[in-house]
Amino acid sequence: MRRLGWHLRELTGLVLKTCCPLCQRSANQAFCLDCSRRLHRCQLAPAAQWQPGTLPVFAWGSYSGSLKRAIACLKYENNPQLARPLAHWLAQSWLSHSRPGRLTVVPIPIHVSKRKQRGFNQADLLAESFCEFSRLPLERQGLERSQATTAQFTLSAAEREQNLANAFTPGPAFRKKPPASPVLLLDDIYTTGATARSAAQTLRQHGIRVYGVAVVARTMSYLPNLERS
Numbered sequence: 001m002r003r004l005g006w007h008l009r010e011l012t013g014l015v016l017k018t019c020c021p022l023c024q025r026s027a028n029q030a031f032c033l034d035c036s037r038r039l040h041r042c043q044l045a046p047a048a049q050w051q052p053g054t055l056p057v058f059a060w061g062s063y064s065g066s067l068k069r070a071i072a073c074l075k076y077e078n079n080p081q082l083a084r085p086l087a088h089w090l091a092q093s094w095l096s097h098s099r100p101g102r103l104t105v106v107p108i109p110i111h112v113s114k115r116k117q118r119g120f121n122q123a124d125l126l127a128e129s130f131c132e133f134s135r136l137p138l139e140r141q142g143l144e145r146s147q148a149t150t151a152q153f154t155l156s157a158a159e160r161e162q163n164l165a166n167a168f169t170p171g172p173a174f175r176k177k178p179p180a181s182p183v184l185l186l187d188d189i190y191t192t193g194a195t196a197r198s199a200a201q202t203l204r205q206h207g208i209r210v211y212g213v214a215v216v217a218r219t220m221s222y223l224p225n226l227e228r229s
């Protein structure tokens with residue numbers, strides 16, 4: 001029902017002026033013009049959007065300021081309609097870079113209890129819109145969250161890795177048939193990278209190639225030694 005609710009809200013938003021969820025002023029689009037400009041100031045320069053490594057990370061913006069606020073607003077204040085513009089910006093940047101061949105996009109799942117509580121998984125919504133704009137194939141059931149984990153932000157780096165060990169299993173689609181092309185994981189944010197690394201490790205252990213992870217925002221103030229493994 002919640003999902004139907006946001007579809008309706010999206011539709012009515014096309015014909016009615018809505019309220020910008022970040023500043024409460026009227027807006028013709030998901031964000032008002034001022035907030036949209038502020039959000040674009042968080043966009044990373046093209047050369048900084050790719051972060052190489054064993055799990056390359058592609059990020060649209062820096063996880064700070066208005067962008068951090070917008071993602072919190074999407075996840076914790078029941079604004080699933082914000083996934084679409086954020087994923088659109090991510091896809092636009094993705095398409096402007098030289099790209100690998102065909103990839104299968106897999107959203108990073110949240111545990112079913114969290115999904116029930118929130119009403120949606122923001123990574124699912126972002127992946128749907130990202131695939132719509134990028135024309136990459138989407139596999140919603142590529143991964144499953146196998147256990148509820150403690151909220152990551154309450155833990156130290158070492159505790160995060162432990163908390164996430166075995167947190168994922170290949171989803172029903174990949175258990176039935178592994179993807180023909182490498183996987184591009186998709187999530188809202190990348191902070192220490194523990195979640196993305198755990199998801200990638202699970203797929204790789206099952207012989208599934210993982211190209212990297214694409215996110216709306218990544219933190220720029222991590223400790224480099226957390227990112228090497």
Ligand SMILES: [Zn+2]
Pocket residue numbers: 020021022023024025031032033034035036
């Ligand atoms: Zn605004």
